Amino acid sequence: MATEVAGAHGHDEPDHLAPYLSPEAGRGIKGWLLTLDHKRIGLMYLVSTLLAFFMGGVFALLVRLELFAPGRTIMSAEYYNRAFTLHGAIMVFLFIIPAVPGALGNFVLPIMLGTKDVAFPRLNLLSFYVYLFGATFALYSIISGSVDTGWTFYTPYSTTSNTSVVSMVLGAFILGFSSILTGLNFIVTIHKLRAPGLHWKRLPLFVWGTYATSIIQVLATPVLAITLLLLAAERTFGLGIFDPALGGDPILFQHFFWFYSHPAVYIMIVPGMAVASELFATFSRRAIFGYFAIAMSSLGLALVGFLVWGHHMYTSGQSEFATTLFAALTMLVAIPSGVKVFNWTATLYKGSIVLTTPMLYALSFLILFTIGGLTGLFVGALSVDIHLHDTYFVVAHFHYVMMGGTVMAFVGGILYWWPKMTGKLYDESLAKKGWFFVFVGFNTTFLIQFIMGSKGMPRRYYDYLPQFETYHKISTVGSWLLLVGFLLTAWALIKSIRSGEKSPPNPWGSAGFEWQGTESPPVMQNFRVTPTITRGPYDYHLCSDEELFDGFPEDAEK
Amino acid sequence: MASAHADSEHAEHAGHGDHPPYLAHHFDTPEQQFDSAKLGMWVFIVTEILMFGGLFVAYLIYKGQEPAIFIEAHNRLDWKMGSVNTIVLLFSSLTAALAVRSSQLGKKNETTMWLTITILCALAFLGIKYVEYSHKFHDGLLPGRFFTAHLPEHAHNGHVLPQRASMFFALYFMMTGLHGLHVVIGMSILGWVLVRNHRGQFSPEYFTPVEIGALYWHLVDLVWIYLFPLVYLVG
Amino acid sequence: MSDHAHAHDDGKVHAHVSSFFFLCAIFTALIGLTVITVAASRFDFGSANTIIAVLIATVKATLVATFFMHLKYDKGFHALIFIMSFVFLGVMLGLSSEDVDSRGRVDTSSTVRILERRGEQAPGGFVPDPRGVQAREHPTSGASQPAHH
Ligand code: HEM
Ligand SMILES: [Cu+2]
Numbered sequence: 001m002a003t004e005v006a007g008a009h010g011h012d013e014p015d016h017l018a019p020y021l022s023p024e025a026g027r028g029i030k031g032w033l034l035t036l037d038h039k040r041i042g043l044m045y046l047v048s049t050l051l052a053f054f055m056g057g058v059f060a061l062l063v064r065l066e067l068f069a070p071g072r073t074i075m076s077a078e079y080y081n082r083a084f085t086l087h088g089a090i091m092v093f094l095f096i097i098p099a100v101p102g103a104l105g106n107f108v109l110p111i112m113l114g115t116k117d118v119a120f121p122r123l124n125l126l127s128f129y130v131y132l133f134g135a136t137f138a139l140y141s142i143i144s145g146s147v148d149t150g151w152t153f154y155t156p157y158s159t160t161s162n163t164s165v166v167s168m169v170l171g172a173f174i175l176g177f178s179s180i181l182t183g184l185n186f187i188v189t190i191h192k193l194r195a196p197g198l199h200w201k202r203l204p205l206f207v208w209g210t211y212a213t214s215i216i217q218v219l220a221t222p223v224l225a226i227t228l229l230l231l232a233a234e235r236t237f238g239l240g241i242f243d244p245a246l247g248g249d250p251i252l253f254q255h256f257f258w259f260y261s262h263p264a265v266y267i268m269i270v271p272g273m274a275v276a277s278e279l280f281a282t283f284s285r286r287a288i289f290g291y292f293a294i295a296m297s298s299l300g301l302a303l304v305g306f307l308v309w310g311h312h313m314y315t316s317g318q319s320e321f322a323t324t325l326f327a328a329l330t331m332l333v334a335i336p337s338g339v340k341v342f343n344w345t346a347t348l349y350k351g352s353i354v355l356t357t358p359m360l361y362a363l364s365f366l367i368l369f370t371i372g373g374l375t376g377l378f379v380g381a382l383s384v385d386i387h388l389h390d391t392y393f394v395v396a397h398f399h400y401v402m403m404g405g406t407v408m409a410f411v412g413g414i415l416y417w418w419p420k421m422t423g424k425l426y427d428e429s430l431a432k433k434g435w436f437f438v439f440v441g442f443n444t445t446f447l448i449q450f451i452m453g454s455k456g457m458p459r460r461y462y463d464y465l466p467q468f469e470t471y472h473k474i475s476t477v478g479s480w481l482l483l484v485g486f487l488l489t490a491w492a493l494i495k496s497i498r499s500g501e502k503s504p505p506n507p508w509g510s511a512g513f514e515w516q517g518t519e520s521p522p523v524m525q526n527f528r529v530t531p532t533i534t535r536g537p538y539d540y541h542l543c544s545d546e547e548l549f550d551g552f553p554e555d556a557e558k
Numbered sequence: 559m560a561s562a563h564a565d566s567e568h569a570e571h572a573g574h575g576d577h578p579p580y581l582a583h584h585f586d587t588p589e590q591q592f593d594s595a596k597l598g599m600w601v602f603i604v605t606e607i608l609m610f611g612g613l614f615v616a617y618l619i620y621k622g623q624e625p626a627i628f629i630e631a632h633n634r635l636d637w638k639m640g641s642v643n644t645i646v647l648l649f650s651s652l653t654a655a656l657a658v659r660s661s662q663l664g665k666k667n668e669t670t671m672w673l674t675i676t677i678l679c680a681l682a683f684l685g686i687k688y689v690e691y692s693h694k695f696h697d698g699l700l701p702g703r704f705f706t707a708h709l710p711e712h713a714h715n716g717h718v719l720p721q722r723a724s725m726f727f728a729l730y731f732m733m734t735g736l737h738g739l740h741v742v743i744g745m746s747i748l749g750w751v752l753v754r755n756h757r758g759q760f761s762p763e764y765f766t767p768v769e770i771g772a773l774y775w776h777l778v779d780l781v782w783i784y785l786f787p788l789v790y791l792v793g
Numbered sequence: 794m795s796d797h798a799h800a801h802d803d804g805k806v807h808a809h810v811s812s813f814f815f816l817c818a819i820f821t822a823l824i825g826l827t828v829i830t831v832a833a834s835r836f837d838f839g840s841a842n843t844i845i846a847v848l849i850a851t852v853k854a855t856l857v858a859t860f861f862m863h864l865k866y867d868k869g870f871h872a873l874i875f876i877m878s879f880v881f882l883g884v885m886l887g888l889s890s891e892d893v894d895s896r897g898r899v900d901t902s903s904t905v906r907i908l909e910r911r912g913e914q915a916p917g918g919f920v921p922d923p924r925g926v927q928a929r930e931h932p933t934s935g936a937s938q939p940a941h942h
Contacts, residue, residue, distance in 0.1 A: 016583075116584035119594045184601045191870075192594040193584070219881050222605045226612035230732065238703035239728040241616060246702060247624060247725045255889040256612060306884055310892065322892035525583075587804025593868070600871045604878040611882035618843075619890050637831070644827050652820040655811065655861040662810045763806060776862045783853045787846035791834035 016116075016525040021423070025524045036121035037524060041128055042107030043421065046414070048131065049103055052094035053407075057486070059087035064445070064479040067472045070464055077462040081148035082163070084460060088151030093172045094135055096406055097264065100271030101182050101217075102131070104413045105210050107421055109186060111514040111522060112204045114195025114531040119188040127181035130174060137171030140164075150460060152261070155242035155253040159234050166232050173228040176221045179267070183217030186210055197533035204512060204537040205281075205294055209274020212298035216263045216270070216305065224260035227253065251316055258309035266305045269401055270298055272365065272409035273340055279362035279412055280344050282510040284351025287538040290343035297336035304332050311380050315389050327382035334380075337373045341366065356508065357431040361412025364439050368404025372397060375450065390460075393453025399446045411438070411489065418493065419507045420514060423521040424500030426492050434488035441481025448474050509548045511540050516547060580764045588763060595766045599773045606740075610781050613736065617729045617788065624722060629793045631719060631726035634699055634707075636690055640790040643686050644782065650679030651779040654748070654772040661765040666755060669768065673752045676775065680745040687738055694727070701728035730789060737781055744778045747771045809866035819860045826853050 014031070018024035020039045026032065032040055062083045066073045075083065110118055118124050141147055145164035149157055158165050190203070190211050203211075231253070233239050240246025242253045281288040288294065310318060310326030318326075344366055353359070375397040379385045388394060419425055452471040457464060464472065506515040517531050535542045578588065585591040621628045657672035697714070698706030705724035706712055751771040754760065760768060830849045838845060859865045864872045 119584075120598060121582075121584070123598075180605050184598055184605070187601055188594050188598045191597055192590055218601055218605055219608060219878070222609035223612045223885065226609045229736075230612075230616070233732065234702075237701055237728075239732070240702040240724055241620075241728055241732075243702075246728075247620070247627075247722045249619075249623075249893070252616065252619065252889065252893070255892065256616075259885050259889070306881060307888070310888065317896075319892050319895040321895040322888070325888075325891070589804050589806050592806045592808075596867070597871065600874055604874055607875075607878040608882060611878075611885065615882070615886045615889060618886060619893050621843075622890065623893065637834075641827065641831055645824060648820060648823045648827065651823075651857060651861055652816060655816050656813065659811055659813065659816065662808060765806075769808070773862055776857055779861075780854050780857055783857065784847070784850045787830045787834065787850050788843070791830060792842050792846045793834065793837070 014524055017523050017528065019423070019519065019521050020524050021521050034125075036117070036125055038106050038110050038118050038121065038124060039421070039522065039526075041124050042103055042105075044128055045098060045102035045106055045131070046104075046421075048128075048135070049095050049099040052090055052135070053099070056087055056090035056095055057483070059083050059090065061479055061483060063087055064476040066462070067464070068476045069473075070466065070469060078148065080462045081460075082146040085147045085150050086142060089138065089147065089168060089172070091402075092151050092264075092268075093175045094138060096268045096402060097179055098131060098175070098182070099410055100275060100406065100413065101179075101186065101210060101213060102128075104275065104410070104417060105182070105186060105271065108417060108514050109207060109210055110189065110193070111420075111518060111526050112207055112512070112537070113189065113193055114198055114513060114527065114533060115189070115193040116525045116527075118185050119193055120185050123181050123185050127178045127185070130181065131178040134171045134174030134176075134178060137167050137174060141168035141171060152257060153228070153231060154257075155231065155234070155250040156244070158231060159242060166235050169228045169232050169235075173225055173232070176225045176228075179217050180221045183214035183221075186214040187218065190214075195531050195533050198513075201292075202533055202536045203295070204514075205277035205288065205291065205298075206274045208295040209270050209277065209298050212302040213267055213270045213274070215299075215302045216267050219306070220260045220263040220267070223256060224264075227256040227260065230256075251313070251318060254313050254316055254318075255309070258312045259306070262309040262312065263302075263305045265398075265401070266301050268406050269369070270301055272369075272406035273298065275409040275413035275416075276344065276362050276365045277340075278512060279358050279409075279416055280347045280366075281538045282416070282508055282512060283354045283356060283359035283362065284347050285354070285509075286347065286351045286540055287536070288343070289346035289349075290339070291536070291538065293339050294343050297339040300336035300339075301333065304329075304336065308333055308380075311385070314382055314385050323382060327380065330380035331377070334373065334377050337369075341370055341373070354508075357428055357435055358412045358416035358508075360432065360435045360439075361408050361415065364435070364442075365405055365408040365412065368400050368408060368442070372400030372402075372404055375400065388453060390458055391453035392449040392457045392459055395459045396446045396449035396453060399449075404442060404446070408438075414493075415489075416508070417514075418496065419503035420518070420520050420522070422497060422500070423503055423519075424496045425503045425507060426496035426500055430492040430495070431489055434485050434492060437481050437485030437488060439485075441478050441483075441485050444478030444481055445475050446478070448478075506548070511543045511548065512537050578763070580759075580766075592766050592769075595770055596773075599770050603773065603777050606777055606781075610733075610736065613729065613733050614784065614788070617733065620725055620729065624725070627720055627722045628726050631699075631723040632789065632791075632793060634694075634697070634714065634719070635730070635790050636693070637790045639686055639690050640786050643683050644786050646679050646683050646686070647779050647782050650676045650683070651776055653679065654775045658765070658768050658772045661755065661760050661768040662762055664762045666758060666760070669755050669760070670752065673748055673755065673768075677745055677748050677752070680741055680748070683741055684738065687734065699727050700724075701731050733785055733789060737778070737785060740778045740781065744771075744775045747774055809863060811860065811863070816860070819856055823853055823856060826856075 014026050014037070015024040020037055023031070026035050026037070026040065032044065035041060062075070063080070066075055066080050066083070106118070106124065110116065141164040144167065145162075147161075147165055147168045148163050149161055149165060153165070153169060158169075190207060194203075230239065230241050234242055238246075240248045242248045242250050244250065277288060277294055308326060308330045310322055311330045314323050314327070375393070379388050379394055379397055415426070415431060448471050452468055452475075453459075455468070457468045457471070503520040505518060505520050507520070508515070513531070513533065517527055517529075540548070577583075581588055581591060585594070653672045653675045657669050657676060660668035660672060694700065698704075698709065698712045699719075700706070702724055705721065705727060707714075707719045707723065708721040710718060712718060748771050751767050754767060826849055830846060833845055833849070834842070858872075858875060864875065
């Protein structure tokens with residue numbers, strides 16, 4: 001365990017009162033690669049996870065393009081299997097799990113807590129390098145024969161497939177440790193490093209969400225680690241643990257895998273919910289409705305999420321009794337999600353809604369996540385899922401939660417905290433155009449997949465019957481619209497870096513702690529003076545006009 | 559957020575204005591730093607328990623499926639060596655706890671002694687494990703496709719094991735192997751603590767690394783406390 | 794900062810120092826329990842064997858955690874997360890072995906019969922329920938009437 005010992009530093013010691021992006025805060029490439037600053041580490045995570053998103057996106061476009069027409073379109077069936085596997089594995093392990101905690105969490109969490117850094121800055125940097133190390137394994141796997149098992153690595157196929165499974169599995173194994181380290185660090189930071197006056201009932205909901213996520217990361221990821229280790233050993237030494245011929249049980253692999261991976265869907269969505277809660281409060285200009293309920297429902301998801309994994313295995317050969325039990329337990333997880341959705345809606349009600357780009361993403365999140373969550377109940381219902389399992393219905397369900405939920409919230413969060421992270425404003429009208437294409441493109445791609453799936457189109461298939469052609473064509477066109485949307489958004493951000501206007505400390509007029517008392521971009525130690533918290537993060541009624549709209553520290557100095 | 563007071567004021571409320579060399583800049587007080595390190599270690603222990611736990615779950619499930627074969631296979635383990643190793647590890651846990659105690663009291667040389675004994679115990683444990691492993695290798699008691707104890711040339715008192723017994727040894731090697739890896743890691747951590755102790759970096763005010771290293775070592779012991787009876791003894 | 798609600802507010806580290814003899818006594822107890830485990834394993838209590846071993850191991854683990862790892866003198870939260878890790882492990886063991894133990898116990902009135910107890914029989918090795926076969930032969934009549942008594 002890294003305990004920080006501040007040794008005697010030379011003159012390389014960063015200036016704690018310089019803006020964190022300035023050379024005084026860390027010079028040159030070394031100032032980035034060896035930085036212990038949570039904000040710089042957050043930005044490095046942002047860049048890497050966005051690269052992963054891009055890579056995963058390219059594979060997605062290839063998959064959709066192949067499905068544009070029946071039969072062979074651009075690639076052989078072998079390569080198709082690899083393409084969808086890589087899409088899934090990259091998106092899950094390299095993008096969506098580390099994205100919000102690694103990038104936004106690292107950047108925002110300590111500032112929201114009013115502290116100078118996370119509890120273990122070296123561990124934080126280590127987790128980033130562990131992430132890169134794991135990513136290297138994944139990349140190696142891609143160039144050395146790739147993987148065609150699906151991101152779920154189900155045995156017995158994964159133990160017999162002659163593709164490069166071991167390095168991908170080890171990659172995911174290593175990435176898991178990065179995730180564990182981040183979670184551990186956040187748990188300790190939230191417990192031990194809150195500013196004076198910031199008691200638990202004043203924690204921003206982003207912090208609560210990150211806390212719940214960290215708990216899942218810490219509890220579930222080790223089981224994935226051991227599962228993947230067993231799988232790698234099974235392939236290398238022929239252990240037999242999952243091999244029926246040696247007395248093993250392939251379904252046990254699925255139990256182990258989903259013991260991690262169902263909670264992991266909450267590692268993916270809870271941070272998205274956390275971001276969305278912040279966006280709703282800021283852009284409705286009012287106290288969030290049901291603060292306590294939203295905070296506790298995050299913890300509820302974290303705990304109940306461990307009881308339902310068997311709903312992925314209804315048709316696996318799991319016993320009927322287990323199947324029934326898991327189906328009943330699955331209904332439980334809908335409760336906390338429902339609590340959240342109702343409270344967000346109530347927050348919007350009679351709020352002064354400002355339709356900025358981040359808010360548009362937040363509203364998209366609300367709508368799309370609700371669809372995703374409700375269809376989760378459909379597939380959670382045992383009898384219905386026997387029909388829907390392994391069809392495009394499931395594909396649509398999880399894209400509505402993961403992309404419609406988490407990715408929308410992630411992009412919304414980037415656009416929301418962008419002025420804080422970079423100190424620059426961006427072209428809102430361009431970003432809104434981007435949002436429009438993303439929203440329309442997303443629904444074009446995935447709404448139709450619900451229909452296709454309920455009519456029996458299986459997932460992970462290379463070819464299809466003629467009656468599915470129109471659906472597939474529409475879906476593929478949707479993926480192009482999505483591409484346009486993301487390119488426009490990326491362009492808005494690049495333009496902002498190159499020539500964006502300087503941002504004031506609190507451009508959105510938010511009462512959130514991260515916007516108060518910090519500059520844009522913040523100084524190395526975040527606050528010039530350690531803040532004392534005297535109100536909650538959404539107490540708009542307690543804020544003076546200056547706090548929300550002017551009276552920035554900069555002005556005060558002049 | 560409404561009020562803020564100057565850093566110097568805050569520092570004063572926190573300590574006595576002095577900032578000891580071991581205190582990282584983002585902590586206010588040594589206590590806060592110590593508590594953070596400990597909480598971090600406990601969370602880490604949780605992850606380790608769940609990781610080993612996965613193996614234990616697999617072991618218990620497969621044992622429940624083929625009890626007869628598992629009993630036959632586990633008779634080929636050497637429970638005497640296992641017992642000796644248990645005692646060695648328990649003793650090393652005691653010395654680790656004593657190392658923490660003496661560093662809390664500022665007795666540097668005593669700390670060095672206890673840490674050294676702990677590391678020597680770890681080495682002894684690994685030595686015994688090595689002997690055990692080489693017997694298993696010799697008898698073909700290996701996991702999966704390397705398992706040859708079902709062949710007549712490996713007959714033991716005229717008996718051969720069924721081929722299905724390979725599952726037991728797959729789990730045995732995964733569990734003891736992963737545990738052995740943790741012994742090695744724990745040993746290295748304690749070695750590093752030993753070096754720092756030798757350099758005189760610890761005091762009754764700052765002994766966090768000794769405490770954290772010892773916690774890790776106790777974890778290694780905890781895993782073995784379950785592993786030994788379940789794998790070596792229970793029939 | 795936050796967790797400052799206790800007596801010493803001087804920011805220094807206040808940790809309990811255990812006495813030498815007390816730690817040695819705990820060690821002796823651990824050795825005693827080890828002897829008991831080994832002795833108990835010489836007798837056959839049938840299916841209780843595993844439970845007995847786990848119980849003794851848990852007593853030992855509790856001793857180590859409480860005294861060697863100072864949980865007794867530590868923050869209650871540390872004890873809580875430590876116990877929680879076993880609770881979640883219990884969930885994992887409980888729900889997965891519940892599946893394994895009840896596999897192959899099929900409702901004969903239903904047309905489906907899936908894997909036998911062990912996964913190995915899966916590919917073609919199981920004995921199909923005659924009614925299941927019938928249902929498959931007449932998909933239109935069988936599929937919509939899962940259970941006919
Ligand atoms: C409202 C709560 C939810 C329920 C009741 C639910 C239920 C289900 C069920 C029953 C399945 C299995 C369907 C099948 O394979 O036949 C499934 C699949 C899936 N769900 Fe959800 N889900 C919920 C929320 C989420 C969330 C929040 C995410 C991610 C952020 C998610 C991601 C996934 C993924 C990735 C799969 C497919 C896994 C695969 O087979 O590759 N779900 N969901
Ligand atoms: Cu699930």
